[in-house]
Amino acid sequence: MRNGLLGALVVAAGACALSAVPAQAEPASRFQVRPVAKNGAGLSDAKGNMAFSRASYPKFFAAYPTVPSQQARQAAALLSEEQTAQSGALVAGAEGLDCAKADPLGGKDDPKLPLVACSSDAGTKYVLKPAIIDGAQVSCVVAGSGADLVFSPQAQSAWSQYTSKNAGTLAAVVVDSKVVATIEVNGPTPFTVRLASQDASPLVQALGGCHA
Numbered sequence: 001m002r003n004g005l006l007g008a009l010v011v012a013a014g015a016c017a018l019s020a021v022p023a024q025a026e027p028a029s030r031f032q033v034r035p036v037a038k039n040g041a042g043l044s045d046a047k048g049n050m051a052f053s054r055a056s057y058p059k060f061f062a063a064y065p066t067v068p069s070q071q072a073r074q075a076a077a078l079l080s081e082e083q084t085a086q087s088g089a090l091v092a093g094a095e096g097l098d099c100a101k102a103d104p105l106g107g108k109d110d111p112k113l114p115l116v117a118c119s120s121d122a123g124t125k126y127v128l129k130p131a132i133i134d135g136a137q138v139s140c141v142v143a144g145s146g147a148d149l150v151f152s153p154q155a156q157s158a159w160s161q162y163t164s165k166n167a168g169t170l171a172a173v174v175v176d177s178k179v180v181a182t183i184e185v186n187g188p189t190p191f192t193v194r195l196a197s198q199d200a201s202p203l204v205q206a207l208g209g210c211h212a
Helices: 058-063 087-091 153-165
Strands: 016-020 031-035 115-119 125-128 138-143 146-151 170-175 178-185 192-195
Touching: 115 170, 125 170, 146 153
Parallel strands: 115 178
Antiparallel strands: 016 178, 031 170, 115 125, 138 146, 146 192, 170 178
């Protein structure tokens, strides 16, 4: 478990591990939890090796010629059989996406669609499945000098169902269309994250701050 600007993160029951990446300083507005698409947690693998190209997938780029537009980055085809035939296909919509520049989506992505996103440290690109949890289902509760992120009963149920069926996969914590942390799912578990600080931006900002 690595700690970035999110503070110390503790996941309940030890059945999943949350790995934080350095967060951006800008205020955030949208919080999501999205499953990471299978066959890679980056471009084509965890190290970010790219195998997707216009030559390999001409039909996709013919349909979405202005990559990386919002339409291409959220195309349903990202998760189709054609696009997942090999791990490199998972970067569909990511070619040309510059993680070092401001994201034009910036929290305006449709949570019901797949999403190509950058990590908040601009080091990795992800292809993410539709969100299973959003910020309306999560609250930040003050706990001593720190704070806990708490799921609503609806979100807790969705998370429990997801983790019980998807051991060995990754999920991503997304704020303003950027991945601020990844969760390694090792089995069914409640989701409880403890922050060392009540001001762990941008995660807390995305939830509207912490309350007693």
